[in-house]
Amino acid sequence: xxxxxxxxxxxxxxxxxRLFFRTPAASDSSGSxxxxxMFIFWLSVFFFTLLMGLMVYFCVRYRRRPGVPSQLxxxxxxxxxxxxxxxxxLLLVVMFLWGFTDFINARVAPGESEAYTLRAxxxxxxxxxxxxxxxxxxxxxxxxxxxxxxxxxxxxxxxRMISSDVVHSFWVPDFRVKRDVFPNRYTSYWxxxxxxxxxxxxxxxxxxxxxxxxEDHYIFCAEYCGDQHSEIAAILRVVPDDVYEQWVNQVVGAxxxxxxVGQYLYTTKGCVACxxxxxxxxxxxxWDKTWMQPHxxxxxxxxxxxxxxxxxxxxxRQSILEPSAKIVSGFPNQMQSYQGQIKEKEIDAIIAYxxxxxxxxxxxxxxxxxxxxxxxxx
Amino acid sequence: xxxxxxxGAGDLTQAGHEHEEWGYLTPKSSMIATVIDWATTIxxxxxxxxxxxxxxxxxxxxxxxxxxxxxxxxxPVRVAVDGTxxxxxxxxxxxxxxxxxxxxxxxxxxxxxxxxxxxxFMFIVPGIPASLGNFFLPLMIGAKDVxxxxxxxxxWYIYLFGSILGIVAIIMGGxxxxxxxxxxYSTTTDAQYWRVFFMVLGVxxxxxAGIFTGLNFIVTVHKLRAPGMGxxxxxxxxxxxxxxxLIQVLATPVIGITTLLLLFxxxxxxxxxxPAIGGDPVLFQHFFWFYSHPVVYIMILPAMGIISECIxxxxxxxxxxxxxxxxxxxxxxGIAFLVWGHHLFTSEGALIASIFSALTFLVAIPTAVKVFNxxxxxxxxxxxxxxxxLYTLAFLFTFTIGxxxxxxxxxxxxxxxxxDTYFVVAHFHYVMFGGMVIAFLAGLxxxxxxxxxxxxxEFWARVGFVLVFVxxxxxFFIQFLLGTQGMPRRYASYVDEFTIYHQISTVGSWILALxxxxxxxxxxxxxxxxRRAHPNPWGGLTLEWETASPPITHNFHHEPLIxxxxxxxxxxxxPQCDPADYPLPERPQGNDH
Numbered sequence: 001x002x003x004x005x006x007x008x009x010x011x012x013x014x015x016x017x018r019l020f021f022r023t024p025a026a027s028d029s030s031g032s033x034x035x036x037x038m039f040i041f042w043l044s045v046f047f048f049t050l051l052m053g054l055m056v057y058f059c060v061r062y063r064r065r066p067g068v069p070s071q072l073x074x075x076x077x078x079x080x081x082x083x084x085x086x087x088x089x090l091l092l093v094v095m096f097l098w099g100f101t102d103f104i105n106a107r108v109a110p111g112e113s114e115a116y117t118l119r120a121x122x123x124x125x126x127x128x129x130x131x132x133x134x135x136x137x138x139x140x141x142x143x144x145x146x147x148x149x150x151x152x153x154x155x156x157x158x159x160r161m162i163s164s165d166v167v168h169s170f171w172v173p174d175f176r177v178k179r180d181v182f183p184n185r186y187t188s189y190w191x192x193x194x195x196x197x198x199x200x201x202x203x204x205x206x207x208x209x210x211x212x213x214x215e216d217h218y219i220f221c222a223e224y225c226g227d228q229h230s231e232i233a234a235i236l237r238v239v240p241d242d243v244y245e246q247w248v249n250q251v252v253g254a255x256x257x258x259x260x261v262g263q264y265l266y267t268t269k270g271c272v273a274c275x276x277x278x279x280x281x282x283x284x285x286x287w288d289k290t291w292m293q294p295h296x297x298x299x300x301x302x303x304x305x306x307x308x309x310x311x312x313x314x315x316x317r318q319s320i321l322e323p324s325a326k327i328v329s330g331f332p333n334q335m336q337s338y339q340g341q342i343k344e345k346e347i348d349a350i351i352a353y354x355x356x357x358x359x360x361x362x363x364x365x366x367x368x369x370x371x372x373x374x375x376x377x378x
Numbered sequence: 379x380x381x382x383x384x385x386g387a388g389d390l391t392q393a394g395h396e397h398e399e400w401g402y403l404t405p406k407s408s409m410i411a412t413v414i415d416w417a418t419t420i421x422x423x424x425x426x427x428x429x430x431x432x433x434x435x436x437x438x439x440x441x442x443x444x445x446x447x448x449x450x451x452x453x454p455v456r457v458a459v460d461g462t463x464x465x466x467x468x469x470x471x472x473x474x475x476x477x478x479x480x481x482x483x484x485x486x487x488x489x490x491x492x493x494x495x496x497x498x499f500m501f502i503v504p505g506i507p508a509s510l511g512n513f514f515l516p517l518m519i520g521a522k523d524v525x526x527x528x529x530x531x532x533x534w535y536i537y538l539f540g541s542i543l544g545i546v547a548i549i550m551g552g553x554x555x556x557x558x559x560x561x562x563y564s565t566t567t568d569a570q571y572w573r574v575f576f577m578v579l580g581v582x583x584x585x586x587a588g589i590f591t592g593l594n595f596i597v598t599v600h601k602l603r604a605p606g607m608g609x610x611x612x613x614x615x616x617x618x619x620x621x622x623x624l625i626q627v628l629a630t631p632v633i634g635i636t637t638l639l640l641l642f643x644x645x646x647x648x649x650x651x652x653p654a655i656g657g658d659p660v661l662f663q664h665f666f667w668f669y670s671h672p673v674v675y676i677m678i679l680p681a682m683g684i685i686s687e688c689i690x691x692x693x694x695x696x697x698x699x700x701x702x703x704x705x706x707x708x709x710x711x712g713i714a715f716l717v718w719g720h721h722l723f724t725s726e727g728a729l730i731a732s733i734f735s736a737l738t739f740l741v742a743i744p745t746a747v748k749v750f751n752x753x754x755x756x757x758x759x760x761x762x763x764x765x766x767x768l769y770t771l772a773f774l775f776t777f778t779i780g781x782x783x784x785x786x787x788x789x790x791x792x793x794x795x796x797x798d799t800y801f802v803v804a805h806f807h808y809v810m811f812g813g814m815v816i817a818f819l820a821g822l823x824x825x826x827x828x829x830x831x832x833x834x835x836e837f838w839a840r841v842g843f844v845l846v847f848v849x850x851x852x853x854f855f856i857q858f859l860l861g862t863q864g865m866p867r868r869y870a871s872y873v874d875e876f877t878i879y880h881q882i883s884t885v886g887s888w889i890l891a892l893x894x895x896x897x898x899x900x901x902x903x904x905x906x907x908x909r910r911a912h913p914n915p916w917g918g919l920t921l922e923w924e925t926a927s928p929p930i931t932h933n934f935h936h937e938p939l940i941x942x943x944x945x946x947x948x949x950x951x952x953p954q955c956d957p958a959d960y961p962l963p964e965r966p967q968g969n970d971h
Binding site: 021031036040044048051052055059063065070080088092095100101106167169173174176177178185218220222223227228231274280282283334 | 483566693700751762763785794962
């Protein structure tokens with residue numbers, strides 16, 4: 001039974017389905033789950049209407065009239081009890097078997113899938129592609145700018161997922177599948193997007209040679225993970241295969257200046273989820289107000305430019321590896337340590353980026369603050 | 379003045395007990411003496427009433443937290459280009475305009491956790507068994523009290539103490555772990571971890587109240603039934619309480635152990651659940667749900683017992699399928715222990731998920747059997763629509779929706795989509811609120827005249843009913859659609875597509891709250907200046923209707939003689955009632971039923 005083909009056939013949604021799902025299921029991993037849901041729904045409507053209909057009818061027909069007693073009836077009927085136990089049981093067996101089949105379809109990836117690695121952390125998603133690509137594209141969802149992950153409409157993908165801290169859950173509502181993401185244990189998730197629809201919007205981005213059609217799908221975290229559980233979202237962007245091929249091969253340039261690498265890491269390491277670079281506060285202090293500027297910390301100590309550049313470099317390094325040591329006064333003590341997850345060169349680059357935000361290019365004026373490696377549109 | 383009719387089950391009303399004009403409620407010689415009397419009572423009725431007021435209070439607190447949660451969700455949180463934050467209702471309400479998005483989210487998370495933790499542990503689990511169960515179990519089996527009255531009082535104080543610890547945690551600022559406090563979030567959040575500590579310790583202690591009460595009820599049902607009352611002569615509410623007590627005794631120790639392990643991990647850094655120190659977070663989920671799934675049957679079984687009582691009295695018909703309903707209570711209690719893994723479909727292995735899915739479907743059958751039997755009971759009855767019956771019929775409506783929406787959750791493939799979404803939130807509110815709370819209100823209104831000897835205002839109670847029913851459905855039905863469309867649960871904000879749904883749901887919550895305030899007003903009014911109630915206003919046949927309203931301290935003057943079944947409406951005139959008000963159906967000539 002090719003559940004994927006079955007699923008693709010239900011691409012046209014009826015009015016009730018649209019009320020439940022808005023858009024059709026969009027991955028081969030969805031199987032025929034929308035049809036299964038509607039089967040359960042209509043079955044429920046049937047039994048519910050039957051029961052409520054009888055209830056209302058009996059209440060009206062047998063309402064109490066003064067002086068009129070109730071009537072004698074049998075008080076039990078074993079064949080009836082057996083019937084209304086066994087018939088529902090048979091229907092439930094069908095439900096179970098169908099659910100089981102689609103479940104296995106959602107759990108077992110096809111052999112030829114692309115392998116991605118997904119890392120979840122409080123409060124950011126990060127995917128590493130087979131080419132080493134890490135996405136720096138972002139899009140505003142809700143109150144936050146979230147990562148945009150490009151995928152090909154032609155290729156199945158299997159992701160190996162792990163968390164850096166607490167339990168999260170990776171969910172693409174349009175694919176109808178979610179899977180929990182644990183610390184210290186891998187879990188996997190696969191999908192193969194359906195073809196992009198004919199009336200999809202189009203987009204142009206830097207690094208891709210043509211305007212292309214695309215479909216965005218929400219990624220939500222579906223396991224409570226603390227403060228910004230509502231904000232840890234992402235966008236899965238389905239694009240034509242040639243566009244994907246170009247995008248995924250845009251990896252960080254070997255010729256980039258250190259500050260630009262730092263800017264890249266700012267998004268790919270997830271710092272952007274909690275630190276702004278335009279002076280405003282988010283969960284943590286803004287980075288453009290960090291380098292060589294006065295700070296007072298929660299333990300009463302201070303740091304100011306007269307302490308020298310080394311002191312600032314050390315402060316930044318400590319904040320990455322041992323964040324709770326020096327909390328800027330007025331900010332919460334919530335940052336997770338990046339110990340074991342960041343290389344020496346990367347710490348260097350981040351320090352360079354913060355210096356760049358204050359001082360500009362070495363020898364020049366203070367630099368731009370935005371990410372300019374793609375994203376936007378839609 | 380109606381004439382008092384004896385149904386032969388022993389001496390009844392005030393005769394010879396003029397010193398107790400208000401039965402067990404008669405106050406002592408002074409205020410202090412009365413307070414001490416209640417504080418040291420071993421009378422199951424007084425303990426039941428104290429529990430009733432306690433759970434009412436907890437329901438109010440948890441309800442306030444729910445209103446706060448829904449209030450935040452009336453508008454999504456957005457940040458403008460210049461950094462201005464809009465849509466944070468709770469910070470604005472508390473005058474905390476400088477809150478960042480994350481801090482505002484955390485405030486919401488604390489209210490969300492509070493709502494769940496208070497409602498589950500302090501309201502709904504003790505709910506019916508501790509209040510109505512305590513009050514009516516001994517009465518319904520013709521006993522003077524429960525088997526261990528002093529243990530009963532001790533349980534009450536344990537519950538009180540545990541709840542106070544929970545309140546302390548709230549006053550200290552609350553916790554934000556969700557009521558399920560999954561690890562490692564719960565073992566690592568909140569650097570000054572005393573709030574989590576107090577709440578979890580409170581839960582641990584409250585568990586013992588449940589275990590002791592359960593034990594008490596099991597022994598009471600086995601040993602203290604009046605002579606002539608066999609197992610199949612017991613009212614179905616007693617069967618329900620019995621099955622509930624079995625679950626309480628067997629399941630509650632598991633949450634006790636789990637909470638203890640959680641506290642050890644927090645205090646002594648022992649790696650049980652936190653992978654950073656060698657533990658396993660999925661292990662916590664298994665431990666937690668091994669108790670927390672059976673606990674939902676602790677919540678619903680007594681409610682189902684109430685429905686059985688109400689539906690027979692108000693349709694004046696014997697229950698259809700007595701044994702089916704009795705056995706289904708036991709079946710539900712048994713299967714309850716086999717299905718916990720359906721809360722972990724997205725975190726456990728495929729084989730074990732499949733086994734749990736299959737087992738979960740099993741529990742639907744005895745549940746459905748009850749609903750079918752209740753509807754069949756209405757057939758050819760004589761049905762009246764006072765508030766208890768309105769709530770009983772509402773139960774059939776809302777609980778059936780709750781049960782049916784459990785089916786896509788038991789089904790593996792659909793659950794991968796619906797797990798941890800608003801669909802689940804809607805489902806469990808339909809079964810817990812639309813099941814337990816609705817039935818609780820039915821039982822409360824039915825038994826109110828018996829417990830307090832006062833009538834309540836039927837008109838305003840019906841107004842309350844309409845508001846509660848409309849408000850409840852308006853709040854929660856739309857949440858099914860939110861879930862299927864992609865709204866996760868425990869979110870402080872949401873994408874634009876969901877705004878209108880949330881707004882409808884929040885307005886629904888206000889109507890629901892209004893309904894409860896109406897009920898509160900009706901109950902306070904009744905206590906303050908309600909008319910003296912008839913001892914059997916609805917024509918019930920179970921033993922509590924043979925006592926005075928309120929019952930005397932010893933419940934019965936003499937040990938009751940059982941001469942008829944609890945639902946023999948077709949052959950027996952209800953005790954203390956005028957036969958003219960309760961005509962019996964004609965029997966065919968020479969035919970014995």
